[in-house]
Amino acid sequence: MTEAEQYICIGCPIGCPLRLEHEGDKIIEISGHDCDRGAKYAKQEFTEPRRDFSTTVAISGARWNRLPVKVNRQIHKDRVMEGARIIHELQVEAPVKLGQVLIKNVFGEEGIDVVACRTMDRVIS
Ligand code: SF4
Structure with a gap:
C-alpha cells in the first residue's frame, strides 16, 4: 500500500x-x-533525518558565564535530546579557543565532537 x-x-x-x-x-x-x-x-x-545542534554550556573563569558550543556534524534527529543531556552537564574552564574539542566522539561515534563556537580568555581578577 x-x-x-x-x-x-x-x-x-x-x-x-x-x-x-x-x-x-x-x-x-x-x-x-x-x-x-x-x-x-x-x-x-x-x-535518516539529521539535525544541527548548538547550545550554550557553563564556563568558569571567563568574562561571561555561558559558552556557545555546537556538534561539529549533524546528528540523528532521535539523538538530539540525548545530546542535549550530555552537553548540558559539561563544565568548561577558561581559557577556551574557537573550535576546541570539548567532548570527543560524543555518542561513541568517531568524528562527532562538541566544539567551542568562540574563544573565551581567562579573566584574571
Ligand atoms: S532548495 Fe528552495 S527551490 Fe529547491 S526545493 Fe528546496 S525550497 Fe524549493
Whole structure:
C-alpha cells in the first residue's frame, strides 16, 4: 500500500512543500520540489533525518558565564535530546579557543565532537 509523507524543504526561503510517496521503506516518488536539493532533503528526512545542534554550556573563569558550543556534524534527529543531556552537564574552564574539542566522539561515534563556537580568555581578577 502506498503511503505519503509531507515535508517543507528548508533548502532556501521558498520552502517548497514536498510530498514523498513510499511503500514501506521503498521510496516511490518525490514531488513538489523546484530543484534537486528538495528531493535530496525529502529522501534524507525519510531515510535518516539529521539535525544541527548548538547550545550554550557553563564556563568558569571567563568574562561571561555561558559558552556557545555546537556538534561539529549533524546528528540523528532521535539523538538530539540525548545530546542535549550530555552537553548540558559539561563544565568548561577558561581559557577556551574557537573550535576546541570539548567532548570527543560524543555518542561513541568517531568524528562527532562538541566544539567551542568562540574563544573565551581567562579573566584574571
Ligand atoms: S526545493 Fe529547491 S527551490 Fe524549493 S525550497 Fe528546496 S532548495 Fe528552495
